[in-house]
């Protein structure tokens with residue numbers, strides 16, 4: 001499932017994040033890349049344990065915890081702290097697949113990457129290129145969203161970022177381990193949850209909605225790993 005989650009950050013928060021990012025010290029993006037992806041990666045990153053990355057990561061995680069669409073689509077168990085990158089001057093990231101397991105720096109916590117997220121911090125008209133291209137079963141999808149919007153996609157997908165030939169592309173990217181490792185099952189649960197919520201807005205709680213809600217939770221109970 002490829003899902004756009006609009007307005008994860010409002011414009012004021014985007015502005016705040018951008019100011020902190022622009023004032024921070026950057027490092028080569030290869031510090032968090034595995035061997036294969038390091039051959040393909042050409043961008044800048046905020047150091048993982050930097051004050052800026054931690055402060056901004058906490059802000060993003062706090063807003064996501066209140067985002068119903070995100071919670072329903074991702075069913076997160078463990079979230080890797082958000083990272084921040086910058087592409088400019090032809091910077092790009094060739095085709096790769098993200099590492100399956102990531103250890104949270106300075107902790108024994110390991111996160112299996114089931115879902116990948118990119119949260120756009122620069123507006124699309126601030127740079128040329130810089131599309132996130134995700135290979136899906138039905139072909140490749142090019143993603144370039146408004147600042148504050150986020151794309152969520154299965155970490156199993158091959159993906160790349162096309163060269164940024166003008167301006168600067170700031171973004172946050174991170175991964176999570178879902179209670180539902182299968183993208184197929186997670187999509188089913190998400191569709192069902194969305195349909196139930198939309199039904200509930202059309203008709204007041206009816207016995208059928210209560211029954212469907214029960215089915216949703218019983219499916220989650222069968223499939224979830226916690």
Ligand code: NI
Nearest residue numbers: 096097098159
């Ligand atoms: Ni990646």
